[in-house]
Amino acid sequence: MKLKVLIADKFPEKYIQELKDLDLEVIYEPKLGENDLPKAAEDVDILVVRSTVVNEETINNSKKLNLIIRAGSGVNNIAISAANKKGIYVANCPGMNAVAVAELTIGLMIALDRFIPDNVADFRNGIWNKDKYSKGKGLKGKTLGIIGVGNIGKEVAKRALAFEMNVYGKDISRIEGVQIKDFSEMDQLLPLCDIVTIHLPATPQTKGLFNKQMFSYMKNGAYLINTSRHDIIVEEDLLEAIKEKNLRVALDVFKGEPEGKSGEVKSPLQNNPNIYVTHHIGASTEQAQDAVAEETVRIIKHYVHSGVIDHWVNRAKVTDAKYQLVVKHYDKPGVLASVLDVIRQGNINIEEIENIIFEGGIAACCTMKLKLPATAEMLKQISENPNVISVSHVEI
Numbered sequence: 427m428k429l430k431v432l433i434a435d436k437f438p439e440k441y442i443q444e445l446k447d448l449d450l451e452v453i454y455e456p457k458l459g460e461n462d463l464p465k466a467a468e469d470v471d472i473l474v475v476r477s478t479v480v481n482e483e484t485i486n487n488s489k490k491l492n493l494i495i496r497a498g499s500g501v502n503n504i505a506i507s508a509a510n511k512k513g514i515y516v517a518n519c520p521g522m523n524a525v526a527v528a529e530l531t532i533g534l535m536i537a538l539d540r541f542i543p544d545n546v547a548d549f550r551n552g553i554w555n556k557d558k559y560s561k562g563k564g565l566k567g568k569t570l571g572i573i574g575v576g577n578i579g580k581e582v583a584k585r586a587l588a589f590e591m592n593v594y595g596k597d598i599s600r601i602e603g604v605q606i607k608d609f610s611e612m613d614q615l616l617p618l619c620d621i622v623t624i625h626l627p628a629t630p631q632t633k634g635l636f637n638k639q640m641f642s643y644m645k646n647g648a649y650l651i652n653t654s655r656h657d658i659i660v661e662e663d664l665l666e667a668i669k670e671k672n673l674r675v676a677l678d679v680f681k682g683e684p685e686g687k688s689g690e691v692k693s694p695l696q697n698n699p700n701i702y703v704t705h706h707i708g709a710s711t712e713q714a715q716d717a718v719a720e721e722t723v724r725i726i727k728h729y730v731h732s733g734v735i736d737h738w739v740n741r742a743k744v745t746d747a748k749y750q751l752v753v754k755h756y757d758k759p760g761v762l763a764s765v766l767d768v769i770r771q772g773n774i775n776i777e778e779i780e781n782i783i784f785e786g787g788i789a790a791c792c793t794m795k796l797k798l799p800a801t802a803e804m805l806k807q808i809s810e811n812p813n814v815i816s817v818s819h820v821e822i
């Protein structure tokens with residue numbers, strides 16, 4: 427039976443055909459929303475989404491779902507903890523839309539400095555106001571703080587350096603791959619910045635990070651750009667900070683963003699002249715969508731042909747493994763079963779296991795990560811099997 431793939435978001439036609447050519451049954455339903463998915467994904471093996479929310483109900487209701495691919499970077503629209511419980515892989519396409527988001531960020535930076543959206547709106551309303559719009563400060567020599575220097579943050583840094591800005595960064599990991607000053611504390615970085623741009627994932631640690639306290643560190647009249655996720659900013663505190671400090675702000679994401687591709691929108695940000703909002707278009711260039719779709723097809727192809735999941739995001743980063751048992755053995759039926767039986771009798775959980783065959787197929791090496799130590803008696807029992815070549819056991 428063919429594997430069934432449901433694409434529940436906009437996806438370029440060319441890549442849908444590539445999936446069909448892989449002999450998969452492909453269902454393309456770009457208009458599906460969060461509430462349609464529990465039914466629509468009930469019977470599929472692979473689900474591909476962009477911003478469509480994959481909630482707990484969709485995951486719990488699915489009968490054979492095995493892989494969810496986020497055709498993009500952020501995976502916060504997928505109920506990963508529910509997927510973990512059912513052993514459903516979640517993968518994403520890191521870096522594929524980074525340039526597109528960086529380009530939008532630079533565009534927003536210039537838009538803020540030169541009041542471009544207001545210029546255009548006035549012109550459309552028959553108003554000419556060169557005086558009012560001749561107050562741009564210029565970007566050269568200004569200090570930019572990049573919060574989250576991952577794939578997108580790095581692309582922003584490269585472009586800002588070409589604009590001859592002073593570029594500083596803040597990340598939980600050491601910043602590598604771009605020559606910018608790395609700050610560890612926000613209260614040291616933010617007071618220096620003329621412009622702050624946020625490129626963080628939505629996680630419990632980043633939720634509400636930009637609150638009253640963070641805004642208190644920012645310069646009066648600074649620009650703030652957020653093209654990552656809305657919940658990193660506390661909207662009420664932002665509105666307060668705009669009043670107090672005359673911050674000017676550009677957002678590609680905001681609270682209450684509509685799920686659909688078009689329709690009405692209502693937000694307290696709408697009537698604030700210091701705020702520009704774009705329609706979550708960071709990733710929406712033809713180049714980025716093609717790159718993301720190509721990567722999605724590649725992930726599916728690799729999975730179908732080898733069972734390997736590239737960019738697997740819900741693989742445990744740490745396990746409870748405390749001991750490593752390595753058994754070299756002759757590659758014959760039943761040898762591993764006898765080793766595992768000894769471990770089972772000792773009531774020890776195997777956290778990870780890998781069996782690799784030497785060239786020629788005579789010998790093999792099985793590496794197991796154990797939660798508890800194997801006893802001397804267990805190791806003796808394993809070694810006594812005539813098909814076991816050697817046994818080693820260490821604490822890790």
Ligand SMILES: NC(=O)C1=CN([C@@H]2O[C@H](COP(=O)(O)OP(=O)(O)OC[C@H]3O[C@@H](n4cnc5c(N)ncnc54)[C@H](O)[C@@H]3O)[C@@H](O)[C@H]2O)C=CC1
Nearest residue numbers: 499500574575576577578597598625626627653654708709
């Ligand atoms: N507007 C749009 O259309 C798009 C928005 N995004 C958003 O942008 C976010 C970033 O995307 P990428 O750069 O591709 O992700 P990435 O994973 O390459 O980079 C994120 C960086 O943030 C850092 N980080 C994580 N938690 C942190 C913390 N608590 N403090 C400081 N640094 C922290 C990570 O170490 C990493 O370097 C995505 O998670 C997504 O939410 C991504 C693509 C398109």
Ligand SMILES: O=C(O)CCC(=O)C(=O)O
Nearest residue numbers: 476477498499500709710
């Ligand atoms: O696919 C989209 O338009 C949204 C992209 C995005 O937010 C992401 O990749 O994290």
